Amino acid sequence: MTDVRVAGVGLTPFGSHPERTGRDLFGEAALRAFEDADVDRADVEELNYGNFMGALAEHQGHQAPLMAEAAGVRCPATRYESACASAGVAVREAVRTVAAGDADVVLAGGMERMTNLPTDEVTEGLAIAADDLFEVRAGVTFPGAYALMANAYFDAYGGSREDLAHVASKNHENAVPNEYAQYRKEVSVAEAMDAPPVAEPLHLYDACPITDGASALVLVSGEYAERHDLDAPVAVTGTGQGTDRMALGDREHLARTPAAADAADAAYADAGIEAADVDLAEVHDCFTIAEVLALESLGLFEHGEGITAAREGVTTADGDLPVNLSGGLKAKGHPVGATGGSQIAELTRLLRGDHPNSDRVPDAAVGVAHNAGGTVASAVVHVLEVAE
Amino acid sequence: MSDDGADPADDAVPADRDYADWLDALADGDGFALVCSDGHGSLPPRRVCPECGAADLSREPLDETGTVETYSVVHVPSPRFADDAPYATAVVEFGPTRLTGIVRDGDRGSDATPDVEIGDSVAVDVGERATDGERLVVFRPAGES
Ligand SMILES: [Zn+2]
Numbered sequence: 270m271t272d273v274r275v276a277g278v279g280l281t282p283f284g285s286h287p288e289r290t291g292r293d294l295f296g297e298a299a300l301r302a303f304e305d306a307d308v309d310r311a312d313v314e315e316l317n318y319g320n321f322m323g324a325l326a327e328h329q330g331h332q333a334p335l336m337a338e339a340a341g342v343r344c345p346a347t348r349y350e351s352a353c354a355s356a357g358v359a360v361r362e363a364v365r366t367v368a369a370g371d372a373d374v375v376l377a378g379g380m381e382r383m384t385n386l387p388t389d390e391v392t393e394g395l396a397i398a399a400d401d402l403f404e405v406r407a408g409v410t411f412p413g414a415y416a417l418m419a420n421a422y423f424d425a426y427g428g429s430r431e432d433l434a435h436v437a438s439k440n441h442e443n444a445v446p447n448e449y450a451q452y453r454k455e456v457s458v459a460e461a462m463d464a465p466p467v468a469e470p471l472h473l474y475d476a477c478p479i480t481d482g483a484s485a486l487v488l489v490s491g492e493y494a495e496r497h498d499l500d501a502p503v504a505v506t507g508t509g510q511g512t513d514r515m516a517l518g519d520r521e522h523l524a525r526t527p528a529a530a531d532a533a534d535a536a537y538a539d540a541g542i543e544a545a546d547v548d549l550a551e552v553h554d555c556f557t558i559a560e561v562l563a564l565e566s567l568g569l570f571e572h573g574e575g576i577t578a579a580r581e582g583v584t585t586a587d588g589d590l591p592v593n594l595s596g597g598l599k600a601k602g603h604p605v606g607a608t609g610g611s612q613i614a615e616l617t618r619l620l621r622g623d624h625p626n627s628d629r630v631p632d633a634a635v636g637v638a639h640n641a642g643g644t645v646a647s648a649v650v651h652v653l654e655v656a657e
Numbered sequence: 658m659s660d661d662g663a664d665p666a667d668d669a670v671p672a673d674r675d676y677a678d679w680l681d682a683l684a685d686g687d688g689f690a691l692v693c694s695d696g697h698g699s700l701p702p703r704r705v706c707p708e709c710g711a712a713d714l715s716r717e718p719l720d721e722t723g724t725v726e727t728y729s730v731v732h733v734p735s736p737r738f739a740d741d742a743p744y745a746t747a748v749v750e751f752g753p754t755r756l757t758g759i760v761r762d763g764d765r766g767s768d769a770t771p772d773v774e775i776g777d778s779v780a781v782d783v784g785e786r787a788t789d790g791e792r793l794v795v796f797r798p799a800g801e802s
């Protein structure tokens with residue numbers, strides 16, 4: 270297995286950019302990634318691009334060649350779709366390609382355009398990540414599905430809306446210094462508690478915003494990095510993926526996400542680490558309850574114990590295990606098809622020391638990224654380590 | 658066009674036929690799951706059991722009443738449910754499988770968020786969306802008819 274290095278990362282500011290085309294968003298992220306990497310575009314051997322609802326949002330299918338143009342690369346280009354884990358699977362295949370020695374340089378990432386659609390159409394668009402026949406036609410929305418998981422969690426293990434409000438408040442606080450974040454404002458626990466309901470028990474501040482944005486990573490082999498004298502201190506040392514039954518009601522347990530546990534087991538084994546080695550995590554908090562479920566599936570907390578992690582300060586910036594120092598999907602934003610790439614970009618910056626929140630984790634050496642699709646019918650986990 | 662396929666222009670042949678047939682059965686009080694020899698239940702169409710791959714699936718009736726395993730009151734609906742919100746959606750166990758649907762209070766005859774709790778006993782039926790009349794799975798408190 271070849272060493273896989275993150276040579277460069279690029280993000281657009283996450284937010285509301287209804288006037289910008291998808292190609293412009295991804296073009297910007299790729300440009301920044303190449304600037305950061307100091308890698309020649311002509312060396313790129315593959316483009317792996319994640320996108321979920323481009324056909325709905327901008328009537329554009331077949332996006333990969335378009336994004337290769339936007340990035341200024343000419344190489345085999347493929348679009349990956351796995352709902353909110355679209356970029357996660359795109360990055361994973363890039364990692365596997367480089368690790369297998371099939372390419373020295375792969376550009377990976379994703380893009381999503383959402384705010385140009387009316388909110389109800391976004392709600393409808395996101396719902397297609399669930400089972401159309403047996404969930405969507407039965408009234409399940411995306412927030413509704415996570416609300417079903419939240420109530421099942423409360424019933425199985427206890428916990429309260431206030432515990433979830435602490436997750437929201439923590440992630441908003443983390444986003445304040447992050448120049449790429451959509452919401453750089455603090456939200457108090459009381460404000461989160463008082464917000465209007467979306468799908469009970471989840472209220473407005475339990476949910477991630479609707480976001481436009483793109484992410485791009487230049488991944489290279491260790492050999493290539495050495496040959497070109499690249500400054501690429503962070504390595505992707507583990508990758509894993511898991512799949513579960515599509516419909517929430519078909520899962521063994523309504524308050525657990527075993528696809529993420531499978532992905533984590535595989536990624537940890539790939540990296541040769543254990544959960545106890547993890548210093549910080551970027552997890553898929555599309556809803557506050559999702560962060561709780563992620564922490565438990567990643568083996569960072571026992572089942573039933575993740576719910577109080579934010580409230581007790583374990584996962585806050587000053588805690589033993591900071592989670593979502595970027596602000597998470599919750600406050601940084603969630604351009605669906607870009608999110609998995611942005612998590613790796615943020616972890617890389619945090620570990621390299623050039624993220625505004627790097628000083629909260631000066632000694633961190635091992636980071637984990639958790640990206641989930643739908644109600645975690647798909648999950649991708651990556652392990653990043655400081656290699657030098 | 659070959660004559661062994663359905664003509665999409667023919668109104669008598671529903672789109673998503675297996676789902677439509679399953680809803681018809683549910684509406685007739687003959688709701689069923691497909692069950693393999695290991696007891697895994699699933700909903701049609703299935704060629705094999707999604708849990709174990711067994712191809713030998715039998716049509717087994719759902720339990721008369723089910724137990725609410727989780728629920729949520731949805732306030733922000735998709736456009737297809739615009740006039741239905743707020744409504745309570747629930748996941749209910751009916752023996753060989755779980756079903757997802759909307760809880761309705763039969764007495765009130767409306768979607769006005771009924772008092773639903775985990776552990777409640779409900780019966781399953783087919784109702785209509787307020788928004789556009791499309792059929793959907795509904796649950797009613799057990800004992801009502
Ligand atoms: Zn089976």
